[in-house]
Structures are given as structure tokens and as C-alpha cells.
Ligand SMILES: [Ca+2]
Ligand SMILES: [Ca+2]
Ligand SMILES: [Ca+2]
């Protein structure tokens with residue numbers, strides 16, 4: 001224990017030193033180039049800039065893996081790829097620092113690993129400091145996502161490798177993917193946002209031939225797609241025909257898989273004379289079309305669009321490294337418990353209530369915040385897919401003395417095509433800790449995949465949150481209704 005405390009003290013001292021140095025640097029911009037030159041020599045001077053994270057989602061299947069690419073963009077616009085494992089360790093919760101201004105102290109002994117990736121020792125946010133207000137204590141605050149509303153048009157850019165002739169689908173396929181008809185993207189996003197946003201004005205362009213063969217876009221040391229390189233070439237190929245400023249996001253579709261991953265991000269790009277954030281996704285054929293005997297289809301492309309709306313994965317509570325084991329969420333499942341379209345493949349299920357809430361899609365009149373001091377209350381909870389309902393859509397149970405809470409929502413298989421393959425009709429509960437949601441399980445230990453009866457609370461069943469007395473809630477499902485459940489919440 002003593003050793004752990006000592007290690008923490010050393011770490012805290014390091015963070016304080018970086019914060020102090022960063023503040024000094026902000027007042028000495030003219031020295032920046034010189035200092036960054038020294039960073040390249042790894043003398044311990046912090047590097048600063050904007051941190052960019054890109055999610056990589058492995059091809060769907062039982063051993064699906066995720067990948068996180070972390071890059072520091074310095075003030076001269078240079079990209080410094082970071083080793084993600086070191087970066088996670090250095091930041092604590094790396095995901096909270098996405099798109100924030102950070103200072104990074106590199107290992108003094110070894111600044112880059114064998115792949116040429118920088119290996120950070122400590123990463124701290126400094127945007128509060130450079131803004132002249134607040135303090136480092138704000139660093140751990142959960143950032144609130146920007147609400148997504150109105151028209152968010154997307155453009156699909158179809159790019160083929162110079163040495164691969166195949167055109168897996170014609171342009172009409174990608175244009176029709178955006179239709180406001182069942183099983184297509186405009187319809188899906190209108191449904192899950194309860195009409196708060198749409199994809200009107202979306203379009204597709206291509207095929208364009210990339211200037212280089214496939215191997216050129218593959219990192220020889222780790223086999224991964226070179227995301228920035230193929231983005232630059234693909235968007236440049238379409239640039240004369242596409243005015244990117246008219247779109248919220250860009251779905252890049254390629255004619256062959258390079259590394260077994262699809263990617264999605266919300267990132268700052270300069271295009272057509274504008275510098276702003278675009279949603280952007282990188283898709284292999286399995287992420288956008290049906291392939292026989294494969295877990296393929298637009299559930300993955302839609303999941304990447306979720307990342308491009310700034311959503312993170314949800315999870316369950318089994319404690320494994322797999323964040324694809326919550327089949328109730330677009331941002332976790334997507335390859336089981338989803339409907340299948342013979343042309344577009346696997347269709348996405350709805351996002352969980354926590355994701356909807358983050359994007360501003362839960363109407364205030366249908367959201368209930370239940371505090372510990374709130375008297376015992378019975379709620380009429382309707383299935384999350386029921387847009388026209390005036391009953392409760394989402395209950396948040398606020399744990400006293402912190403920012404953690406639980407979400408309670410109802411899901412039904414009768415909620416349209418996207419919900420038709422759900423594990424069942426039930427109330428489901430998520431623990432939201434540090435801003436990230438995990439579906440709870442009444443069984444100990446939790447199931448490794450959360451499509452089980454113990455993840456579903458039905459009439460006559462109840463669950464009590466695990467906090468100590470004085471901080472916990474009991475959730476009782478009293479009865480099923482035609483469109484949901486009645487749920488009683490009491491404090492214990
Ligand atoms: Ca253009
Ligand atoms: Ca898990
Ligand atoms: Ca699992």
C-alpha cells in the first residue's frame with residue numbers, strides 16, 4: 001500500500017510539473033518551435049497540441065477486437081502518432097481527452113517504439129489552463145457531447161485501389177443506402193433520434209481510383225490501414241466533384257478490406273476552404289454490404305457514424321476486454337440480435353438511452369431524474385422506439401455524492417425492424433460511471449454476453465443497485481403494458 005501511494009505521489013508531482021511547464025509555454029509562444037525541436041530529442045520537455053482518437057472496430061464475430069488510434073496534432077499541424085497502450089496508461093482515461101488540448105511528457109529513455117509511435121509517460125489536458133480560467137482539477141470532468149439536431153447530410157465517397165479492379169456495388173447502392181425507407185440510413189437515424197435529426201441531402205460519388213495500390217496504404221510494421229493517407233487521397237480524388245462544406249459527415253467506402261477494421265471519428269479537417277470538424281468513417285466491404293456467411297452489413301457503417309457523432313462504446317460488467325458484448329446498443333453490439341437485409345446485410349439496432357440522452361434526443365418531458373431524496377415513484381415507461389408516446393422514455397437514478405447514475409429504459413421487439421431481433425421485451429438498466437455505460441446483470445458473476453434473462457427485467461422482477469444503504473435504489477418492474485412496463489423506484 002505504501003509503495004502504491006508513493007508511486008501515486010510521484011505521478012501527481014509529474015502532472016503538476018507538466019501543468020506548470022505548459023502554462024509557461026503558453027506565455028512563450030515564440031519559444032515553441034525551439035522547445036518542440038527539443039521534444040524530438042526526447043529531453044522530457046512536454047509536447048503540446050490537440051489529441052485525436054480514432055476508433056477501430058474489428059470485423060464482427062465472436063472474437064471481435066477494437067483498436068484505438070491516438071495522434072497528437074501539434075501547433076504546426078504535424079501529426080505525432082502515439083502508442084495507444086502507453087497513451088492509455090499515461091492519460092488514465094484517454095477517451096475523455098479526445099479533441100482536447102493536451103501536454104504530453106515522453107519517456108526520457110525511449111521516445112518512440114519500434115513502429116515509430118511516440119510512447120507518452122504522462123498526458124494531461126491543458127485547455128482550461130491556456131484559456132486562462134479554471135484549474136487542473138477540472139481535468140477529470142465528463143465532457144458533454146454536442147446535441148445533434150436538424151439536417152446532418154452525409155456524402156459517401158467510393159474509392160478503389162489502383163491495383164484492385166472490383167467495384168463491389170454501383171453508386172445507386174450507396175445513394176439508396178441514405179433513403180428514408182425501412183432499413184436505410186435516413187429512416188434509421190430519424191427513428192432513433194425520435195425525429196430530432198435526419199440525413200436529408202445525403203449523396204454518393206464514385207468510384208474514384210486511388211493514386212496508389214493497396215499495399216501503399218498499409219502500414220508495413222503493423223498491417224493497419226494508414227488512415228490519414230487514404231483519407232487525403234480518397235477525398236482529393238472526389239474533391240473536384242464534391243463540395244464537402246455541404247455535409248456533416250463523409251463515409252469513405254473502399255473496394256477491398258485492408259486490415260480487418262472499420263473506423264469512425266469526428267475530427268478537424270480542412271476541405272474546400274473550410275477548417276472545421278467533419279464526421280468521417282473508413283469502411284471495408286464487410287462494413288457496408290451483405291456478404292454470404294459473414295457477419296457483414298451496414299450495422300458496422302452505422303456504428304462508425306455513431307463514432308462520428310462522437311459516441312463511445314458501451315459495455316457490460318463482465319470485466320473482459322470486449323466492448324462488443326452489449327447487444328442492446330448500436331455502439332456495442334451490431335452483429336447479433338440485429339435484423340438482416342438481403343442486400344445491405346446486418347442492420348443496426350437502436351442505441352441505448354444513455355447514447356440518445358448524450359445527443360439530446362430524449363425530450364425533457366419524457367426524461368425523469370430520480371434523486372435519492374425523491375419519494376417512491378411508479379413510472380409508466382414506454383419502449384424506447386415509441387416516438388409518439390408521451391410516457392416516460394428514460395429514468396436516470398442519480399447516485400448521491402458523485403456524478404454516477406443508472407439509466408432505466410424499456411425495449412421491445414415490436415419496436416420496428418431495428419429492434420425486431422432483440423433478446424426479448426424487457427426493462428434494461430445501465431450503470432453510467434465516468435460517462436460510460438455498462439449494462440447490469442442480476443447474476444453474479446455477470447454473463448460474458450448480455451443477451452441473457454438476467455440482463456432483462458420483466459414483470460415481477462426487481463434489482464437493487466450495489467451501492468451501500470443510504471445511496472442505493474430498488475427498481476421493481478410491476479407489470480407489462482401494451483407498449484412498455486410500469487416500474488417502481490424507491491430509495492434504500
Ligand atoms: Ca470540393
Ligand atoms: Ca465486456
Ligand atoms: Ca464478454
Ligand SMILES: [Zn+2]
Pocket residue numbers: 055056057303307313
Ligand atoms: Zn466502435
